[in-house]
Amino acid sequence: MKLEGVAAFLTGGASGLGAASARVLAEAGAKVALLDRDMALAEPLAKELGGVAIECDVANHESLSAAVEQACQAIGPPRIAINFAGIDVSRKITSRSQGAHPIESLQRQIDINVIGTLDGCALFAERMMDLEPFEDGERGVLINIASGAAFNGPPGQSAYAASKRAVAGATLPLARDLAPYGIRVMTIAPGFFKTPLAETVDAKHTDKLISMVPFPKRWGDPREIGELVKHICQNRMLNGETIQIDGAMR
Amino acid sequence: MNIQGVAAVVTGGASGIGAGVVRILAQAGAKIAILDRNIELAETLAKEVGGVAVACDVAKDDSVQKAFAAAQEKNGAARILVNCAGIDTARKIASHKTGAHAIGPMQRVIDVNLVGTLSCCAHASTAMLDLEVLDDDGERGVLINIASIAAFNAPNGQSVYAASKAGVVGATLPLARDLAHYGIRVVTIAPGLFDTPLAGTMDDKLTGQLLRRTLFPKRKGRPEEIGALVQHICENQMLNASTIRIDAGFF
Numbered sequence: 001m002k003l004e005g006v007a008a009f010l011t012g013g014a015s016g017l018g019a020a021s022a023r024v025l026a027e028a029g030a031k032v033a034l035l036d037r038d039m040a041l042a043e044p045l046a047k048e049l050g051g052v053a054i055e056c057d058v059a060n061h062e063s064l065s066a067a068v069e070q071a072c073q074a075i076g077p078p079r080i081a082i083n084f085a086g087i088d089v090s091r092k093i094t095s096r097s098q099g100a101h102p103i104e105s106l107q108r109q110i111d112i113n114v115i116g117t118l119d120g121c122a123l124f125a126e127r128m129m130d131l132e133p134f135e136d137g138e139r140g141v142l143i144n145i146a147s148g149a150a151f152n153g154p155p156g157q158s159a160y161a162a163s164k165r166a167v168a169g170a171t172l173p174l175a176r177d178l179a180p181y182g183i184r185v186m187t188i189a190p191g192f193f194k195t196p197l198a199e200t201v202d203a204k205h206t207d208k209l210i211s212m213v214p215f216p217k218r219w220g221d222p223r224e225i226g227e228l229v230k231h232i233c234q235n236r237m238l239n240g241e242t243i244q245i246d247g248a249m250r
Numbered sequence: 251m252n253i254q255g256v257a258a259v260v261t262g263g264a265s266g267i268g269a270g271v272v273r274i275l276a277q278a279g280a281k282i283a284i285l286d287r288n289i290e291l292a293e294t295l296a297k298e299v300g301g302v303a304v305a306c307d308v309a310k311d312d313s314v315q316k317a318f319a320a321a322q323e324k325n326g327a328a329r330i331l332v333n334c335a336g337i338d339t340a341r342k343i344a345s346h347k348t349g350a351h352a353i354g355p356m357q358r359v360i361d362v363n364l365v366g367t368l369s370c371c372a373h374a375s376t377a378m379l380d381l382e383v384l385d386d387d388g389e390r391g392v393l394i395n396i397a398s399i400a401a402f403n404a405p406n407g408q409s410v411y412a413a414s415k416a417g418v419v420g421a422t423l424p425l426a427r428d429l430a431h432y433g434i435r436v437v438t439i440a441p442g443l444f445d446t447p448l449a450g451t452m453d454d455k456l457t458g459q460l461l462r463r464t465l466f467p468k469r470k471g472r473p474e475e476i477g478a479l480v481q482h483i484c485e486n487q488m489l490n491a492s493t494i495r496i497d498a499g500f501f
Contacts, residue, residue: 216389
């Protein structure tokens, strides 16, 4: 798909990987809608990129549904939709010092990362289905964000890893559901990237994590996710696949 | 890595996916060496893209060694290697009609697709070890191997081909681990059905069957689409040790 002039919706688009991808897509000529809980971050970025900021909690169906409607009104229905919104509730499943991981936290982890992503796919794809097809009959592309933890999760990340593996697991059936409409579905599984989410990890742990990355031995730059997003949008033969981008950290 | 002015070796670069990769990398400014058994095709394409053609049978180590030396003499040591050389022998492992799969073609497919890929990785990366690093991260080069979705989901008659390509997928992570220390990345691409001479050997019935199992777009891929992915892999440094399927959703 050519990016010039197409509408791209990004949940969690106000910061981290989402913000960097919004920037790359906007530079390539896309109109961006940033669907985020944090309007204080979303609004200045949207202004800078000539896009729109829309308040949205992806774990709340009414909120997401209203945000999609509002984004369609503002910049037209999406050709590109990316589910970046995610949280990480790192905590061991149980331990002597902390006890059992509370159900509210488990539920919140799954609601945002899994249900939020699936509901996003449902609502975004619904808006893509009746659009005029491009070359090959392509109507749109959905991109979901999993994590290296989906395949190789560290201690304390059982709920996060489960949520991200679920996103990776949904990729193929989503692509199967939407192929008749010319909508592709791809998932990106990032390793260790310099995002607000990753920065919540304490410095000692960070150094240890970076020492585990074979090459390049550094945090990933969110812009590198943006560039991969752009390539996925442009390369139609990519469909139904999860791409690990992690400097070989396995 | 910025591709402009960098030397790239593409094995099997004279036709099919290799030729698509050659064209895209050349457009991006790489100095191309095409290593291929078919020197006539290789020379024609090399002329088109301003690169060099070197005769090479990747299954023969002395041939590989000589070809890399010749390529290096012309273009300097390569920072990019793309292993596209590959063959297929569509034949059931045993059947009443054809008997046991003969050892000769079995050996040849493994030698070309698997041993050839590993041997080219060995020679190319050895030449990269002493190159200047390109940036603060210490990147020296990137090896890209072409596997196949047959590595994950192959039709009947492809046990040997699938084994050879699964071997390439399996080698990717330990290759990346071996070479990370030197700033050399290793990424594998697993293409689905592409418009290549190799795919052209399949009859229309099989092609139709395979396209029916393709989600979207329902067509053969174009070699240039692999080329574009190769270019992205070269340029995106965080991609390492991954195998990327590019198959329009083939399952």
